[in-house]
Amino acid sequence: MSKEVRNLEPKELWNNFADLNAVPRGSKKEEKVIQFMVDFGNKLNLKTVVDPVGNVIIKKPASKGMENLKTVVMQSHLDMVHQKNSDTNFDFDTEGIKMVIDGDWVKADGTTLGADNGLGVAAIMSVLASSEIKHPAIEALFTIDEETGMTGAMGLQAGYLDGEILLNLDTEEDDEIDIGCAGGVDVSALNSYNEVNAPSNSVSLKIAVTGLNGGHSGMDIDKGLGNANKIMNRILYANQEYIRISEINGGGLRNAIPRESFSKVTVYNSNKTLFERTFKKIAKEIQKEFKTTEPNLEISYERIDDIKKVMTTISQITLLNTVYSAYNGVYTMSPDMENLVETSNNVARVLVKDEKIEIMCLTRSSVESSKVDLANSLKSTFELAGYAVNLSGSYPGWKPNVDSPILKTMTKTYEELFNSKPHVVACHAGLECGILGTNYPEMDMISFGPTIQGAHSPDERANIKSAKKFWKFLLTTLENIPAKK
Template identity: 35%
Template sequence: MYDSLQKLNEIPVFHFFSEISQIPRCSGNEKEISDYLVRFAHERNLEVIQDETLNVIIKKPATQGYEQGPTVIIQGHMDMVCEKNEGTIHDFNKDPLKLRIQDDMLYATDTTLGADNGIAVAYALALLDSTDIPHPALEVVITTEEETTMKGALSVDPSHFEGKMLINIDSEEDDKLLVSSAGGLQTILEIPIIEETERAGYESFTLSVKGLIGGHSGIEIDQERGNALKIIGRLLYDLSTDFSFVIQQIRGGMASNAIPREVFVTIAFPEGEVDSLQEKIQIWTNTLKNEFAISDPDVFVELKREEGSLSTCFSEETTRKVITALMLLPNGIQNMSMELKGLVESSVNVGVVDTTKTSIIIESDVRSSVKSRKYAITEQSRLVAESLDCKFTVTSDYPEWPYNPDSALRQLFEKVYFEREGKEIEVIAVHAGIECGIFIEKIPGLDAISIGPDTFDVHTPNEHVSIPSMLNNWEYFLAVLKEMK
């Protein structure tokens, strides 16, 4: 039992995890954490490079007796998904995470924990800070914007590296070796807003879908959890068959790679039909509780009358386009792997909808371990956009990580695990975007593996990591380095 953060922080890995938890590091806001890593290296007289996208590379010479060993690249990302529970007062741009222990798990309080991928940063810092851990020459690279655009890894200059072995620490299952992952990209559909003045005899209401669990759009896409944006599309379409209303504002989801838990739509609705609307909302809550009884039993729809009213609203045409896009954009599992039982091969997550001054933005995350299917899903979404006369953009296209049957690095990890545990380690592939594929494309002949401790509910405010697993995985990692003479 771990009952004190103070005692836990006496362990180097947890000390550094706690330290970086004080620093803002949402995707796209990594300057402060990047500068912290540079200072860390300077204070220890280690060679450090900070590039234009704020990636940080820190190099440490081999310890005595390991000078002839292979140079090893240690890799993770410094950014995190920033989500919080509704009503939580927390500014991710300046407020530290409030860590807490529950049983043998480490949580943040009402926010994401950032174990994805603060674990990699903590491991790397503890290793770089050490004076008694045997290891070969190290090239630690901590990238930016992994959770949003993969911009950091995509922009890394491969000439900075000598190593041909890469250990990525962005996996989320202990006692398993990750050897392959999906490629992915992001799509952005922009619906231009045509406005009209507020309608006489109409009231403003906010429709909300709440109570969903959400989760990582790669790791947990096979859990069939409810997607708030797809649900609100269905609800609005159903309402449009019985009532005349227009949308005034819509927002939902926090990141394209997180299954959206909540959505809020403000609509202008006829005053005389409010009772019928309320009855319809109750029917929808009952319907959703039935549909998602297993995956999201707490889902509900909420209707709230707005005291003031917006001076304008979307035109009927714009309202129709929003509803149509949310209804028709592909979402969820598209294909299952025929090679690895239970592995999702291709999926898409409609992750974010937001209203700007000129347009409604819908962002989706497409994943596949088969490149052609990744692009087929993308073209399906493009056709939806074109049929609605909307702008469609593809960004952050990153490659899949193919399985390497001849990986010497995998064999070394398997050997060390067997010697420690007396059994074979499970080798897995994952339906998530891991930066290994990008580095393999950049560095010819690179051999890669990914490890990490048991982490749960990532990309949600319930994110937590197993403390014993974090320590066990750390010791396993060090045992492998010790073998690399």
């Protein structure tokens, strides 16, 4: 499958991407890709270092005649989000991504593609490996675990980098230059409940919410997409007097809008008709609400083997009220930058099984006080229901600098190359720039990249034409880096 991708232009970019995608590289499971990058650097006889947390730094001297230019840090993260369709048989720990060309796009066969941030990694690899590309001194920084905590960026200590400019290659619209991003914090709520024997006079069912688009919980949070956990809760809430809940399993990763949710319930025989009527009514209402943004949404149920245990009535009521109360989606829009989501929350995971309840959220904001405010609101909601709440993995946002020298250089370069102005933006995703700036506060930072859609979902796809545009912009930017003072 990947053979066709290797023939795309620019070949050096797509071939390095194909090589990278042959290596399993899930977040917190980066051992193989770290070794891959070390071998890559050593094969080129470039200084290659792995820091104590697992970040890989590869340094390459400037091209002849460009020694007087400022040193540039080129940065991308090695890990990728692991998501697959429920009917896809694939082992992320042992298999390489199966890539296919679909019209103007490269995508994967039933899984995430890893273009986020694999195309950025591949671009840096291509610069490091080339003997023809003109560039200043390069410090390639490949961070780990960006997708599930940014622990690589957080763990990078001062002293490893000397560069004055950082090019982060991790944004997903080729006409944008990013100068700011949101910070985030994980909100985890845990509780227990008592089980009782399932009613004998009942039928056991599995309810499924499937077919949602999913997507990036930052970049896509304002697109009106459905959240499978919230939709499932609406269905169960509407039918709560007719059912008893046994299990719920919805969503997955915190940074992915949940695409699917499944629950197991019993329905009293005497209430089967009422349940069927109510189920059809609420399912129809929800599908009508999402007919534009989620045309493939399916809400269904099927008969399963008899359930043995269910939640107590009071536990069920508390659970449904709690999930209903947990805020999800856009919380505030930025008053300073047009169309920028300032603060949001993603109810990412709901797991109810074996007398344990786990609810996981990711709260994002470009304003620290607003991030804390929403996180405290969620914490209060869960604690009122008796949950133990933990706020963890907090990372800072990246404050925009409209007077950035590299921004001026790249804006001018873009206009000359493409005869149009780039969109200078801040994004609602969690870029690593804010964290890296903690230990390297004087570094002038910018973020850009090729057009990627559907990141963090099996619909992830990278635009072929855009990759070529991004590559041209990157190489011209390297040629135009200003001289050292």
